[in-house]
Amino acid sequence: MKVLMSAYACEPDKGSEPEVGWKWMSQMAEDHEVIVLTRANNRPVIEAYLDAHPGEASGVRFEYFDLGKRALRLKKRCNLFNWYYILWQYGARNEIKRLVQEQKVDLIHLVTFASFRYPVFLNNADAPVVWGPVGGAELAPWKLLVHRIKLTALFKESVRNVGTYLSSLLVARVDPTINTGGVALASTPGTRAILMSKGIHAELMPTIGVDRLNRPESESKRVSDGAIKFLYVGRLIYMKGVHFLLEALSDPRLSNVQLSIVGDGNERAWLERLAVKLSVDKQVSFVGHVPQHALADIYRQHDVLVVPSMYESGGLTVLEAFAHKLPAIVTEVGGLEMSVDDQCGIRVPVTRGREFVEVLADAMVFYEKNPEMVKCHGERGFLKLIEKYSWKSKKEVMNRCYEQVARSAHGI
Structure with a gap:
């Protein structure tokens, strides 16, 4: 044709x-x-x-x-x-x-x-x-x-x-x-x-x-030694909801976890100030922009992806996380809602701001308290990736x- x-x-x-x-x-x-x-x-x-x-x-x-x-x-x-x-x-x-x-x-x-x-x-x-x-x-x-x-x-x-x-x-x-x-x-x-x-x-x-399924990132994912390492990858703009993630991280139950924020954008300075204001700046690393070809190493160094966007038609970072057998915590919207189910991650329903932050924190605490589910959900995410994406x-x-x-x- x-x-x-x-x-x-x-x-x-x-x-x-x-x-x-x-x-x-x-x-x-x-x-x-x-x-x-x-x-x-x-x-x-x-x-x-x-x-x-x-x-x-x-x-x-x-x-x-x-x-x-x-x-x-x-x-x-x-x-x-x-x-x-x-x-x-x-x-x-x-x-x-x-x-x-x-x-x-x-x-x-x-x-x-x-x-x-x-x-x-x-x-x-x-x-x-x-x-x-x-x-x-x-x-x-x-x-x-x-x-x-x-x-x-x-x-x-x-x-x-x-x-x-x-x-x-x-x-x-x-x-x-x-x-x-x-x-x-x-x-x-x-x-x-x-x-x-x-x-x-x-x-x-x-x-x-995605099509990078036969490379080393498809190997079994291990939970990091010590604190769980959460990851955000994307632009630093308001609609991506990174401010919700920082506020969730301030929950006392998450005081031992680490968060890497990969990406850049016009809200970066505001988010860095917010991290200081919420007293989570010691737990957060603002990595900045990373070229596409170098992201594989970033994913391999982390345990769980978090995507708190207010809306998202696609959500390629979720698929990249699944390719590395990382589970994903996402907002229950659009393409994120389609790609993540209860077998490979956690969907956070859209509610009022403070309640949304609390449920997002609960999802992060779940993986912090149940590290065996990181591997379980990551494996299932990889299988879903092969079958549908x-x-x-x-x-x-x-x-x-x-x-x-x-x-x-x-x-x-």
């Missing part, structure tokens, strides 16, 4: 959206003839990587498109990244139409951005469209936003909540599957519920996956989706 993949973000070894675009490309290219339409800005990185890895994606054809220099300058100067993406998608529709006709494409797969909140302008495409997996329906819970309130973050997340609500009202107008015989894939139950409520048939499929298994599911869409397009 000849597949045209629209991947605004598509770069190797970058994590997040670029990694999603790259992984879907490389996986589906194993079974199909793939053409990738991506940003011209990605070209140097892609070509340098392919030069260094000549056997990878050898049969993939890359097409590059960007808006004019004026739009690029405006995007950078005014921080209009979301608007630039929307305009890119609008401009890319003509490139997609051209490629479909010239290359006799059987199917269009739109992979990034993986959010339903942005229009994609493919509702009149000349080939069936697979849209997603997409997420983005999760709202920042108001009862968590007002805990240790920061006005700038509250304003930002409030605007995002309103934007998400408005997007849910408009999504049916830009449904790329409506006239093409395609299908939407939702990465979270919340996103699927919104799409289905607007008459858009959607299958449930996680956005994220390995790129190999995800590719098989996507192949079935492609076949279903192709049969529908031909009236079979």
Whole structure:
């Protein structure tokens, strides 16, 4: 099958959206003839990587498109990244139409951005469209936003909540599957519920996956000698909820545990001051940014991952933790809720701020008091990873989706 993949973000070894675009490309290219339409800005990185890895994606054809220099300058100067993406998608529709006709494409797969909140302008495409997996329906819970309130973050997340609500009202107008015989894939139950409520048939499929399952990180995990070592990996921004984690750590029952915070962001200075204020600064290590290739050693040095985000469509760090047989404590939201169950971690329900902190602390205390469950839950997380989140298994599911869409397009 000849597949045209629209991947605004598509770069190797970058994590997040670029990694999603790259992984879907490389996986589906194993079974199909793939053409990738991506940003011209990605070209140097892609070509340098392919030069260094000549056997990878050898049969993939890359097409590059960007808006004019004026739009690029405006995007950078005014921080209009979301608007630039929307305009890119609008401009890319003509490139997609051209490629479909010239290359006799059987199917269009739109992979990034993986959010339903942005229009994609493919509702009149000349080939069936697979849209997603997409997420983005999760709202920042108001009862968590007002805990240790920061006005700038509250304003930002409030605007995002309103934007998400408005997007849910408009999504049916830009449904790329409506006239093409395609299908939407939702990465979270919340996103699927919104799409289905607007008459858009959607299958449930996680956005994220991993493929590093045959390396040393798959070896059995041992609980650290002495104090349990908890780990957070991610950006240091308000919605990631690291302030809840620091407050939970101040629970007297956790006075012997250690916490490493890996990542950087505009809230780092505030979080460092908060650690001092809560008298947990001796237990916390702010590691800063760590390159993707160096994270394996970080995971191997810790026992339990904690992800206290207010919302999360994906949650790649949970899968990376499972690859190292670490259990995970997560907020019961979005993609985190899907990836973690009672057999491989603990989900903390969304409640009012102080109660949320108490339950988060209880979860950490559970592993501190029951170190044998670290290994038990870690082993089960690894098994779940293989069964549902390995790129190999995800590719098989996507192949079935492609076949279903192709049969529908031909009236079979």
